[in-house]
Amino acid sequence: MSVLDLGHGRTLDLTHAVVMGVVNVTPDSFSDGGRFTDPASAVEQALRLVAEGAGIIDVGGESTRPGAQPVSAGDEIARVIPVIEALCAATTVPVSIDTSKPEVMRAAVAAGATIINDVRALRDPDALDTAAALGVAVCLMHMQGEPRTMQDNPEYIDVVTDVRDFLAGRMLAAEAAGIPRDRMLIDPGFGFGKTPEHNLELLRRLAALRILGRPILAGLSRKSFIGKLLGLPVDRRLHASVALALLAVQNGASVVRVHDVGPTVEALHMLDAVTIR
Numbered sequence: 001m002s003v004l005d006l007g008h009g010r011t012l013d014l015t016h017a018v019v020m021g022v023v024n025v026t027p028d029s030f031s032d033g034g035r036f037t038d039p040a041s042a043v044e045q046a047l048r049l050v051a052e053g054a055g056i057i058d059v060g061g062e063s064t065r066p067g068a069q070p071v072s073a074g075d076e077i078a079r080v081i082p083v084i085e086a087l088c089a090a091t092t093v094p095v096s097i098d099t100s101k102p103e104v105m106r107a108a109v110a111a112g113a114t115i116i117n118d119v120r121a122l123r124d125p126d127a128l129d130t131a132a133a134l135g136v137a138v139c140l141m142h143m144q145g146e147p148r149t150m151q152d153n154p155e156y157i158d159v160v161t162d163v164r165d166f167l168a169g170r171m172l173a174a175e176a177a178g179i180p181r182d183r184m185l186i187d188p189g190f191g192f193g194k195t196p197e198h199n200l201e202l203l204r205r206l207a208a209l210r211i212l213g214r215p216i217l218a219g220l221s222r223k224s225f226i227g228k229l230l231g232l233p234v235d236r237r238l239h240a241s242v243a244l245a246l247l248a249v250q251n252g253a254s255v256v257r258v259h260d261v262g263p264t265v266e267a268l269h270m271l272d273a274v275t276i277r
């Protein structure tokens with residue numbers, strides 16, 4: 001459970017929590033949209049995150065923020081591929097591609113990506129077969145609804161058991177398509193069709209997802225429920241984000257997806273120092 005198979009003979013050790021650093025090559029992501037749209041500055045940012053201790057770099061070319069405009073596969077490929085190629089030439093840190101589109105998955109893996117991070121959990125037509133054929137790792141994330149409308153009125157019977165059952169179903173579908181369990185990460189999808197109370201409940205009971213037997217990825221960094229709870233704009237959510245990453249790891253997460261890698265790595269080192277194994 002503490003090793004992720006990246007395929008093609010590569011693995012990622014998750015004995016200690018790993019920080020996944022986010023690099024959005026988009027004009028409109030809610031937290032850092034427009035900052036790294038040219039490939040050179042995106043690569044520079046990614047290498048800065050690696051120097052700060054990131055163990056995975058997540059590259060995305062389409063914003064999934066509520067209300068974001070859809071992007072064609074061609075545009076997404078044009079945004080992310082130069083970045084992934086340059087990054088994989090410059091570092092051995094695994095690169096993940098944040099996409100739901102099979103064409104983008106294929107191009108990204110050809111460019112060196114070893115993890116497919118899909119907020120739709122490979123539900124788009126052909127995504128399961130594509131990921132299976134590419135032979136790399138996948139992150140299966142829960143989302144209720146679609147990005148454009150997911151925050152309108154999210155409802156659950158019990159958010160933790162509903163998310164757990166969804167992820168169990170996606171793991172079965174992925175396995176049936178030929179993706180070995182060793183290659184799967186699971187993610188409750190904080191903020192994706194969830195009220196602030198749903199997010200808090202998921203974090204509180206995150207350990208319940210461990211029954212699924214796969215490492216948990218948690219993405220809480222700068223998310224809007226922090227803004228709702230604390231009344232803070234996106235550029236002032238660092239301290240809360242670090243606290244949430246720490247809580248996620250304490251409650252069972254093996255990977256935390258964050259924008260602010262250095263501060264998160266320092267906090268997790270302290271948690272590690274305190275933890276008796």
Ligand code: 7PJ
Nearest residue numbers: 064117139141187189190218219
């Ligand atoms: C997540 C993600 C997340 C995974 C985004 C944002 C919105 N991928 N992509 N988990 N969030 N696996 O960065 O706030 O929570 S985009």
